[in-house]
Amino acid sequence: EIVLTQSPGTLSLSPGERATLSCRASQSVSSSYLAWYQQKPGQAPRLLIYGASNRATGTPDRFSGSGSGTDFTLTISRLEPEDFAVYYCQQYGSSPRTFGQGTKVEIK
Amino acid sequence: QVQLQQSGPGLVKPSQTLSLTCAISGDSVSSNSAAWNWIRQSPSRGLEWLGRTYFKSKWYNDYAVSVKSRLTIKPDTSKNQFSLQLNSVTPEDTAVYYCAREDIWNDGAYGFDNWGQGTMVTVSS
Numbered sequence: 001e002i003v004l005t006q007s008p009g010t011l012s013l014s015p016g017e018r019a020t021l022s023c024r025a026s027q028s029v030s031s032s033y034l035a036w037y038q039q040k041p042g043q044a045p046r047l048l049i050y051g052a053s054n055r056a057t058g059t060p061d062r063f064s065g066s067g068s069g070t071d072f073t074l075t076i077s078r079l080e081p082e083d084f085a086v087y088y089c090q091q092y093g094s095s096p097r098t099f100g101q102g103t104k105v106e107i108k
Numbered sequence: 109q110v111q112l113q114q115s116g117p118g119l120v121k122p123s124q125t126l127s128l129t130c131a132i133s134g135d136s137v138s139s140n141s142a143a144w145n146w147i148r149q150s151p152s153r154g155l156e157w158l159g160r161t162y163f164k165s166k167w168y169n170d171y172a173v174s175v176k177s178r179l180t181i182k183p184d185t186s187k188n189q190f191s192l193q194l195n196s197v198t199p200e201d202t203a204v205y206y207c208a209r210e211d212i213w214n215d216g217a218y219g220f221d222n223w224g225q226g227t228m229v230t231v232s233s
Binding site for chain 1: 145154155156157170172173206208210211218219220221223224225226
């Protein structure tokens, strides 16, 4: 099973600032099958990025993903008020699919 | 526009069976381009993938080892839905349960692009 470790646990930033979230895998993620999700309280997760760097339909271009192998990054170039939420990475290249523990982006 | 609508009880007694259904609109449970997943979320375990069913010339299932002996995920082509049955539940199975569509078009994989609304299930007597 691939274990995903996200850092930091919490990111305290102001609107307009840049956010950089990390996801490290315990072994290489097959075909860069790494996704990022955003979750707000009381809602289901929403797919933002798939294939490590591809924006899902409806994802604003201030969100970008990068990385390969075991190290992946989600960057939010300029935080908007609606971006404060919890973000999860997920690998779906092997079974079982696994998720990271999440990074909370909170308003400073 | 794919929509997933979950239904099922919010309270289950210990040792009994947890049953949930996910009704699909805008796609087909028999599609060759989608896999149909169940995931749960709890404060202690975070997001935990449970398993999936999908059709690629025949039906396949794929389960997490942690629940494999207790879990059944079944498609229902007549109603265009799929279900989860988790046997012998304990309080540790208390969680929000989600169904989700995984895009597997053309033998690729593109993440979980549609999710149900979630069902809070409590295991308690």
